[in-house]
Amino acid sequence: MVGRIMSSGRATWTILGVALLGIITGIRAEEKSAKLAGKRVAILATEGFEQPELVEPRKALDQAGAKTTLVSLKSGTIRAWNHTDWGDTFRVDATIDEVRPEQFDALLLPGGVINPDKLRMNPKAVEFVKTFAHSGRPIAAICHGPWTLVEADVVRGKRITSWPSLKTDIRNAGGKWEDAEVVVDQGLVSSRKPDDIPAFNRKMIEEFSENNHRSKTPAPTGKE
Numbered sequence: 001m002v003g004r005i006m007s008s009g010r011a012t013w014t015i016l017g018v019a020l021l022g023i024i025t026g027i028r029a030e031e032k033s034a035k036l037a038g039k040r041v042a043i044l045a046t047e048g049f050e051q052p053e054l055v056e057p058r059k060a061l062d063q064a065g066a067k068t069t070l071v072s073l074k075s076g077t078i079r080a081w082n083h084t085d086w087g088d089t090f091r092v093d094a095t096i097d098e099v100r101p102e103q104f105d106a107l108l109l110p111g112g113v114i115n116p117d118k119l120r121m122n123p124k125a126v127e128f129v130k131t132f133a134h135s136g137r138p139i140a141a142i143c144h145g146p147w148t149l150v151e152a153d154v155v156r157g158k159r160i161t162s163w164p165s166l167k168t169d170i171r172n173a174g175g176k177w178e179d180a181e182v183v184v185d186q187g188l189v190s191s192r193k194p195d196d197i198p199a200f201n202r203k204m205i206e207e208f209s210e211n212n213h214r215s216k217t218p219a220p221t222g223k224e
Contacts (some may be wrong), residue, residue, distance in 0.1 A: 004154070013100060023167045028220070034064075034065045035209050036061060036064040036065045037210055038067075039106060040069070040104045040105050041069070042099065042106075043057075043071065044071050044072075044108070044109055045072060045109075045119075046068065046119055046125075047108050047115065048080075048081045049078070049114075049117065050081055050082070050083075050110060050112035050115070051087040051112045051145075053111045057108055057197065058200060060147050060204070061108070068108075070090060071096060071099055072092040072095060073090070074092070076091075077092060078090055081114060081115075096125055096128060098124070100106075101162060104132075105138075106137055107129070107138070107139045107140070108140050109139065109141025109142070109145035109146070111141075111163065111193075112143070113144055117144075120148050121149070127152075129149060130153070133152060133188075134170070136187065137187070139189070140188075140197075140204040141160075142190065142191045142197070142200055143162065143192065144165075145190075146170060147166060150175075155173050155175035156175065157187060158176065158188055159176045159183050160176065160190045161180050161190045161191060161192050163192055163193060164192070179192070180197045181199045183202075184207060187207055189204050
C-alpha cells in the first residue's frame with residue numbers, strides 16, 4: 001500500500017515537473033519570438049545579393065517578431081547569387097522611391113559582390129543609407145554589404161568587419177577594420193561571410209531590440 005502511494009506521488013511530481021517545464025519553455029519561446037515585436041526593418045538589396053546573407057537573417061528577424069521589407073532599386077523581383085551561380089528569385093516589397101528611412105527602425109545590408117556595387121552607384125540608395133546612419137538607428141551589414149556604407153561615408157571612426165577584400169576601402173574611408181566573426185560599434189553590426197551568419201544574427205537581433213526609435217509612417221511589408 002505504502003509503495004503504491006509513494007509510486008503515485010513520484011508519478012504526480014513527474015507530471016507536474018513536465019508540465020512546468022513545458023510552461024517555462026513556452027514562455028521563453030514566446031519571449032524570443034516577441035523580442036523585435038513592432039520593429040520595422042528595411043532590407044536594402046538588388047540583383048546579385050548573396051542568397052543566404054538575406055534569407056537567413058530575414059528568417060531570424062521574422063522569427064523574432066520584426067516586420068521586414070525588401071527594398072530595391074526597381075519593382076518586381078530580384079535574383080540572388082548563391083555561392084558560385086545565380087540563385088532564387090525574390091519579390092520586392094517596395095522600391096527605394098517608395099520608402100523613407102524614418103519608416104523603419106533598423107536596416108539590413110546583405111552582401112554579394114554584384115549587389116552592393118550596384119547600390120553604391122545609385123544616389124538614392126546611398127542617400128537612404130546615409131540618412132539612416134545619421135539618424136542613429138542600428139544597421140547590420142555582412143560580407144560585401146559595407147561597401148554601401150563606405151560610399152555613404154558613414155564608417156569613419158567605427159570598428160567594422162567585412163569580406164577581407166574590402167579592408168583597404170574601409171580603412172581609406174576612415175573605418176577601423178577588424179578580422180572577427182562579428183563586430184559591433186555604436187549600433188553598427190558587421191560580419192565577414194556566410195559562415196558568420198549565426199553570430200551575426202544573434203548580435204543583429206540584440207542591437208535591433210535595444211533601439212527605441214519608432215517612426216509614425218506605416219511601412220510596406222511582405223515576404224519574398
